[in-house]
Structure formats: structure tokens, C-alpha cells
Amino acid sequence: MASEQPSETRLKTYRGSCHCGAYIFDAKMPEASSLNASECNCSICSRMGSVWKFPVRSADIAFVKGDPATLTGYAFGNKAFTYKFCPKCGVSLMTIGYSQPPKEGEEREPEIALSLRAIQKGQGLDIWKMDLAPMDGASFAPVYEPPAYTGPEPKAEVEGGKLYTGSCHCGAVRVAVKTKPLDKTYEGPIYDCNCSICGRHGPLWIYPNKEQVEIQGEENLGKYTFLTPGWAKTFCKTCGVLVYNQTQALTDEQLSKFSEDVRNFIVGAAHMKPINIRILNGINTKELNVSRIDGYSRPPAFAEPQP
Ligand SMILES: [Zn+2]
Ligand SMILES: [Zn+2]
Ligand SMILES: [Zn+2]
CATH class of the missing domain: 2.170.150.70 (Metal Binding Protein, Guanine Nucleotide Exchange Factor; Chain A)
Structure with missing residues (x-):
């Protein structure tokens, strides 16, 4: 009987980057057909149209250009996860954090969701062709209150607008x-x-x-x-x-x-x-x-x- 291949060897290396090229990385993930990507309806993912691969181990992501520590980070609510994007072109690369915070003295790798939008084209990964698993992030506490617009109304007249x-x-x-x-x-x-x-x-x-x-x-x-x-x-x-x-x-x-x-x-x-x-x-x-x-x-x- 053929022995089971270690899962490590079934991963494929994809190249990803922001648009301006300040940050380029290689990420090991399964083939597109078995990638199990998700689409989340929470307040931030719905604004970004995010498509995530979660989780990806930090050991499976290697930056070949740009120091990920210099990405802009944004956290909100209970600040469990930080959303990381390029300060120059604004492209989101990943989210990093803990679903359950580590206990005191506990050493644990953070969890990473990688933005599949940042994966470069031509590597067999097309998010339009993927079945995205819905994730109901909107139901997680705390409830998000959208900030209120307090400026003037736009001047245009729009019939039935x-x-x-x-x-x-x-x-x-x-x-x-x-x-x-x-x-x-x-x-x-x-x-x-x-x-x-x-x-x-x-x-x-x-x-x-x-x-x-x-x-x-x-x-x-x-x-x-x-x-x-x-x-x-x-x-x-x-x-x-x-x-x-x-x-x-x-x-x-x-x-x-x-x-x-x-x-x-x-x-x-x-x-x-x-x-x-x-x-x-x-x-x-x-x-x-x-x-x-x-x-x-x-x-x-x-x-x-x-x-
Ligand atoms: Zn950039
Ligand atoms: Zn979300
Ligand atoms: Zn903002």
C-alpha cells in the first residue's frame, strides 16, 4: 500500500503581493480546488470584500520583500485580530490574532487569515471560480455601530433619488x-x-x-x-x-x-x-x-x- 504523503508536501507555494510591490510573500496553501476559502459578513470583511484562507500557519508565509512589521495594523472591538495592509497602496494582506487569547505564560502561534485577493494571478487561483464558505462574523459580539455621517447633503438633484x-x-x-x-x-x-x-x-x-x-x-x-x-x-x-x-x-x-x-x-x-x-x-x-x-x-x- 502506498504510504500516506505527509500533508506538508501537498501544499503549493503561491506568490502574493500588495499592488505597489512594497510587500511580496510566498505562502504555502492547498491547491485551489481544496482551499476552503471563506467570505465573512462582519463589519470589516463586508467593507473589504475579503476572501480569506484561514488558518495559515505563520511558518508557511515567507516575506521575500518588505518587512511585515511595517504593514499598517488596524484592530477594533476586543482587538482579538489585527488587519494588516500596505500603507502605500492600501491593499490588505492578512489578519493576525487569537480567537482565544493565550493564557498567561502560554506560548502559542498567532492565527493568520491570508487575503486570497493578494495572491498574484496566473497561479491557478481565481476567487470568482471558488465556492466560498460563508462565515457569519456579523453575529460575533460586540455589535458594530456604523459611524454616522454628519456632513452636508450632496448638491445633485436625482429624480427618485x-x-x-x-x-x-x-x-x-x-x-x-x-x-x-x-x-x-x-x-x-x-x-x-x-x-x-x-x-x-x-x-x-x-x-x-x-x-x-x-x-x-x-x-x-x-x-x-x-x-x-x-x-x-x-x-x-x-x-x-x-x-x-x-x-x-x-x-x-x-x-x-x-x-x-x-x-x-x-x-x-x-x-x-x-x-x-x-x-x-x-x-x-x-x-x-x-x-x-x-x-x-x-x-x-x-x-x-x-x-
Ligand atoms: Zn503596496
Ligand atoms: Zn469578518
Ligand atoms: Zn477608517
């Missing part, structure tokens, strides 16, 4: 959006994009005009720009939650560097303030008509960061 408010997780950034009701009847595009940056951050985008959106705490946003000058993915510097996509009109010279379809998109979106609706209160994202967009396949090709 509704005012939504929301925030990052820590409340440093709060938003108000006036839009057609975000329910089954919503006809504007709602995009779940797998491009190099959206795939890592996990937002669901809608595309309101700038006058439909108000932001409180703009100064608390980190802004990450690549490819398109003046455009930035904005995320809370404290908790890492992605908020909106900053756009601006480009000069003809700047536009000339892009292909025609990208140029058209940039020109068309310059007056918009695309917002991540995962941060809005009172929305059931499961009932919305979300379109998956294969942004990753659109040129220019993204060079996955290597050390």
Missing part, C-alpha cells in the same frame, strides 16, 4: 451619496472588477457624478496612483478600507499615452466619483445586479511585482 450614508470601518472617513435606489431596480452599472488593483481591494463600484457624493474626512485618505496621472484609489489610512476612485480630466498629451478605449473611459469618467458601495449602510449587495468585469485582461498588462 435616495440618500445613502456610509463610512470606512474606523469612521475616519464618512460619505454621503445621492443616487437612484441601490436595490434590485438599480439600472446603472455596478461593477466587480478583477483588475490588478480592484481585484486586490475588492470594491463594488457605482459611478455617480462628483456632485452626487460628499466625503467627510478627506484628509484621512491615503491616495494611491498608478498609470493614470491624478487618478487615485483612495483608502482610509487608519483601517485600509477602500472609499472612492479619484478622477480628473487629463491633458491631450497625457491622454495620448493611452489606447483609444482607455482614453474614452478616462474622458467619460473624469466628472465621476466612482464609489465603493460596500461602505454604504443599508444595502444588501447580494440582491444587486452586479456585473463582473475582467479588467485584468485589458491592456496594459500588469506586471505582478517580483522582488
